[in-house]
Amino acid sequence: MEKSFQYSESELILLLRQRNEQAFSYLYDHYSGALYASILTIVIDEATAADTLQEVFIKIFKQIDTYDSLKGRLYTWMLNIARNAAIDTTRSKGFQKSQQNQSLSENVYELAGSVTIVADDLGLRKLVHRLRPEWKVLIELSYFEGYTQDEIAKLLSIPLGTVKTRLRAALKELHKLIKE
Amino acid sequence: MNVQDYIKSGIIESYVLGMANSAEVAELQQLCIQYPEIKQALTEVELAFEQHALSNAIAPPPALKQAIFNQLKPEFNQAISSVNSAAAQEAPVVSINRTARFLAAASVILLVISGGMNIYLYSKFKETTKEYQALVLEKNTLQANNQIMQTKSLDMYNSMQMMTDPSMLKVSMPGVQGKEANYATVFWDTKSKDVYILPNKLPQPSTGKQYQLWAIVDGKPVDAGIISDCAGLCKMKNIPTASMFAITLEQMGGSETPTLSEMYVAGKVG
Numbered sequence: 001m002e003k004s005f006q007y008s009e010s011e012l013i014l015l016l017r018q019r020n021e022q023a024f025s026y027l028y029d030h031y032s033g034a035l036y037a038s039i040l041t042i043v044i045d046e047a048t049a050a051d052t053l054q055e056v057f058i059k060i061f062k063q064i065d066t067y068d069s070l071k072g073r074l075y076t077w078m079l080n081i082a083r084n085a086a087i088d089t090t091r092s093k094g095f096q097k098s099q100q101n102q103s104l105s106e107n108v109y110e111l112a113g114s115v116t117i118v119a120d121d122l123g124l125r126k127l128v129h130r131l132r133p134e135w136k137v138l139i140e141l142s143y144f145e146g147y148t149q150d151e152i153a154k155l156l157s158i159p160l161g162t163v164k165t166r167l168r169a170a171l172k173e174l175h176k177l178i179k180e
Numbered sequence: 181m182n183v184q185d186y187i188k189s190g191i192i193e194s195y196v197l198g199m200a201n202s203a204e205v206a207e208l209q210q211l212c213i214q215y216p217e218i219k220q221a222l223t224e225v226e227l228a229f230e231q232h233a234l235s236n237a238i239a240p241p242p243a244l245k246q247a248i249f250n251q252l253k254p255e256f257n258q259a260i261s262s263v264n265s266a267a268a269q270e271a272p273v274v275s276i277n278r279t280a281r282f283l284a285a286a287s288v289i290l291l292v293i294s295g296g297m298n299i300y301l302y303s304k305f306k307e308t309t310k311e312y313q314a315l316v317l318e319k320n321t322l323q324a325n326n327q328i329m330q331t332k333s334l335d336m337y338n339s340m341q342m343m344t345d346p347s348m349l350k351v352s353m354p355g356v357q358g359k360e361a362n363y364a365t366v367f368w369d370t371k372s373k374d375v376y377i378l379p380n381k382l383p384q385p386s387t388g389k390q391y392q393l394w395a396i397v398d399g400k401p402v403d404a405g406i407i408s409d410c411a412g413l414c415k416m417k418n419i420p421t422a423s424m425f426a427i428t429l430e431q432m433g434g435s436e437t438p439t440l441s442e443m444y445v446a447g448k449v450g
Contacts, residue, residue: 018257019255019256019257020256020257021249021256021257024249024252024256025245025249028245028248031234032237032239032240032244032245033234033237033238033239033240034230034233034234034236034237035233036237036238036239036240037233037236037237037238038233040238046241049240050240050241050244053240053244054244054247054248054251057248058248058251058252061252061255062255070209070212070213071209072195072196072222072226073223073226073227073230075226075230075233076196076226076229076230079197079198079229079233080198083197083198084198122236122238123232123233123236123238124232124233124236126236127232142199143197143198143199148201149201167190167194167199168189168190168191168193168194169190170190171190171193171194171197171199172188172189172190172193174193175190175193175225175228175229178228178229178231178232179228
């Protein structure tokens, strides 16, 4: 399979919509590493991450017709599928069991604190780790664990407005760190 | 709303990372259509996170790709990607139902595309027809002009042939006293005795007047014809003998005898 040439994003999407195997292979070669890393930052376990990635690529293939380039780039769309799938995995019964049956709220605090230590050197977490603690916990809960801002406000007993403001400030900072 | 404040608010980042709620998502998508700066800022944020993810990629287990492709094998478009499908023999197992569904979907898509093309091509066709009509008109005008030019040029050529004929006698007629600026030439065919006039330099006659050529035979003026507005040489009357030629300005239709006070040019033969 050729790897030397590059598709433009619109060519790639057109070929994917035609169920072109070569284009899908290119998509996999080009993005599987980035998506795998982002799944891994959420589910931590490598075997689980690989299963999730498989599920994600099947979904990308089957749902490519619902992708709308006006709403954003292809990678952004794929990342959202990957992140949602990864969070769903962490919330599934089997996964919860493997995490020693912690109750949901305990789990939140535990993960917010402990898991970051495990995977600090992975992808976005590397940068999130450099944020202020009150920002870090918000990104942890919302991005890596998929809690809504309402849920976070209740969990941490801080006003919803504060959650929103801090989260946006944290994301701006994260964007700055990424560009460094 | 202030576009810059919106861009700096962090909402674009939360959209890209999938953390915006549905109201924020709808708003951002709407604003992207309205404000190109916001769309551009969105793309910049997307590219930043995408680049970061690509450079921090971790290779998944190598066997995973094959597992995914095995699972998707029946779904790929075999017509396009059969080159590297070693398991092409398995293709016939695909149920007719699925094939029919793909064909139906493909034909609907083709229909929509073709509908769009029709609209586009029709507007293109109308535009081209208009341009074509303008070109035809221009071509006709040019062709007509060209024909006029050809006729003129043929006349000139014929005139030139006559002037250079050895039997053609040239009689120069300079302006008479008081009309020195004028000048005309008579070409007299010594064989056929036909007379031609070339009005080199004569003022435009006033309305109701025409120039008339006279041949002086035995001291008396003989009408040699009225000069109409012809291109190049104008053929006049046949004059067997003459000692002189002259042009006067006369009433429209010519006169029996020349009005000597209105003589413009005159020249002796030989």
